[in-house]
Every structure is written in structure tokens, then in C-alpha cells.
Amino acid sequence: xxxxxxxxxTIFISAILVVVLILLQQRGASLGAxxxxxxxxxxxxxxxDKSLFNxxxxxxxxxxxxxxxxxxxxx
Numbered sequence: 001x002x003x004x005x006x007x008x009x010t011i012f013i014s015a016i017l018v019v020v021l022i023l024l025q026q027r028g029a030s031l032g033a034x035x036x037x038x039x040x041x042x043x044x045x046x047x048x049d050k051s052l053f054n055x056x057x058x059x060x061x062x063x064x065x066x067x068x069x070x071x072x073x074x075x
Contacts, residue, residue: 007070014063021056025049 026049045053 003073004070007066007073010066011063011070014059014066017059018056018063021052021059025052025056
């Protein structure tokens with residue numbers, strides 16, 4: 001079994017999932033932050049927000065290691 005096509009597919013799927021997961025996360029900055037009033041409030045991640053954050057990290061790591069694997073393994 002060749003690993004090249006598998007890693008290419010893994011890179012493609014994980015890249016799409018990372019983009020979707022990042023877009024699903026809530027933004028911390030409001031419209032007022034663009035005009036100079038920094039109304040940021042530091043909160044801890046809970047529930048679905050924390051799960052989305054951790055899942056994003058997992059898929060980013062899968063993406064990075066797939067690219068490194070594709071670079072190191074001859075196709």
C-alpha cells in the first residue's frame with residue numbers, strides 16, 4: 001500500500017475541517033474594538049466552545065504531521 005495518496009487525502013480533509021472549525025468558533029472582538037474601544041473580557045472556554053477548540057487543535061496537528069509525513073516519505 002502506498003502512503004502518498006492516503007496522506008494527500010488526509011491533508012485535504014484535515015485542511016477543510018480546520019477551516020470549518022475555525023469559522024465555527026466565536027470571535028472575542030466586537031465591532032467597537034475596530035474603532036479603538038477595547039472591550040475585551042477574558043473568559044474561560046466551557047462546554048461546546050472548549051470542545052471545538054480542542055478538536056481544532058487535534059485537526060491542526062493531524063494536518064501538520066500529514067504534511068511532514070508526505071515530505072519525508074518518498075512518493
